[in-house]
Amino acid sequence: MAESPTIGVLALQGAFVEHATMLRGLGVDVREVRLPAQLRGLAGLVIPGGESTTIGKLLVAYELLAPLRELIAAGLPVFGTCAGMILLAKDIGGLEQPLLATMDLRVRRNAFGRQLQSFEADLRVPVLGERPLRAVFIRAPVVEAVGLGVEVLGWLDDGRIVAARQGRLLVTAFHPELTDDDRLHRYFLEQVVGLGHGEKRALTHAFASGDRPL
C-alpha cells in the first residue's frame, strides 16, 4: 500500500493547530515541523499566521532557514498565510528580520494598521469559483507589488492584492484557517501540491509555474 502524502505545518508559533485540523479534514496526514529532521519527505508545507519576527528568529535558531530555502528551490509546495506570506516575500520594505525570501513579492507588514483595524471581508477569488470567500484579516500584511510569474488570485474591493501564487508557492494576507471554508486548503492540496481528487496520492509535479489550475 502506498503511503499517504504528508503535509508539514511549521509549528514554531502561531495558528498551526488550526491549519493541521483543516488539512486532516481534507484527508491528508499532517506533521508538525519544529526541527530540520521533520522536513524530510514532505509533499508540501504550510507556514501559518503568527508573529513573523518570532517565527523568523526561531527558523534561524534551529537551522531551518537554509534547508527550507533549498527545499523550496527544489520545488516544495508551500502555503503561507499572513506571517507565512511575509516570510516567503523577497521584499518587506527593508525591515530587519529573517526571511525565507523565495517569492517575488513586495509585502508591507501591518498594512491596515493595528488590531483595531483588523477586519473581515468577502473576497472574490476566481480560482475558487463564484461564491465569495470570507476572509479574516488580523494586523494583516498586503502585497504591494508582484514580480513576473506571480499570479494574483484575490483582491480587496479597493484593488489591493491579498492572495497570490507563484509556481508552487501560494500566499494569502488573511487567515483561511480561522473559518470553516476549506476551499483554499483544498486548492493548495489539489492544484499546488498536485494530489488527486479524493485519493491520497501525490501526482508528480503536475503544475509548473504559471500553469492554470484545472
Add this chain to the structure above:
Amino acid sequence: MEESTWTTKKGLAQMLKGGVIMDVVTPEHAKIAEEAGAVAVMALERVPADIRAAGGVARMSDPGLILQIMDAVSIPVMAKCRIGHFVEAQVLEAIGVDYIDESEVLTPADEEHHVNKHAFKVPFVCGCRDLGEALRRIGEGAAMIRTKGEPGTGNIVEAVRHMRTVMDAIRRLRNMPPDEWMAEAKKLGAPYELVAELAKTGHLPVVNFAAGGVATPADAALMMQLGADGIFVGSGIFKSEDPAQRGAAIVKATTHYQDAALIAEVSKGLAKAMPGIEIGTIKAEELMAKRGW
C-alpha cells in the same frame, strides 16, 4: 467589511499561540523582548514584582509611555487596566493598544463588576483561577484567557494550581451527559450556553495562556505541557540578571516544550533568575490572584 469582529478579536490571540508575551517598562525593554522572540509585549510602568514591593494603589500606566513602546516595536502591544475600571479601558482603546489586560496585578477599581468587554472594539484578556471564572470573563466578552498564578513571585506553584484546576474541570465536562450541564453551570457560576458549548467541543472557545510566576525555561514548558496555549512572563525576564538571554531561552522552551533535551540545552549557563517568593510568606490580603471573582 466589518472591523473588530469576535473572530478578529479572538483571532489575534490565536496568532500568539505557542509564544511568549513579555512585560516591559521602557521602549528599550520592548526592543530587547522583540529581539528575544516575544510575540507581544505588555507595556506597563512597573513589573509585578516592583508593584508588590511598592504597595499602595497600582493603576493604568501613563498612556505616553505605552505609546512610546507601541512606536518602538512591530509586534502587538498590550496594556493593563484595573478590574472594573472601564474608563482606563476606554483610554487604552483610544490610544490604540492591540489588547487590554483587565488585570489583578493592578488594584481593582470595582469589587463586584468586571468591565463589560462586549462594549469595546479592542479585545481583552482576563485572568482566571478556575473554569467558572474563565467562563464568566468570556461571558463578559474576554477574547483571551490566562490563568492567574501569583504575579511577581517567580514561583510557579499557583500557576500550576490554576491551570490544573481549569483543565480538570474541562476534562470533567467532556465526559458529562447533557442532563448534568445545568447543575454544573450553577456550580461553576458560569453561563449555561458556554458550559454546553464547552461540553460539546471539549475545549475553551478562546485561547488560554499561563501567567504569574514563570521564571525559567522549564517553568514555561511545564505550563505548556499542562495545556497552556502560550506564556505570559511578567517579572521573570526583566528581574533576572540577563533579560535578553533568559527571554530567548524561555521563547525556545515554549516552542519546543515537549523536547527535554532541547530545554536542557537552552537552560545551561543562564545568568541568575529573579529571586522568588514563597507563597506562604505573603499576607492573604496581598495575594493578587484573589482579586476579581
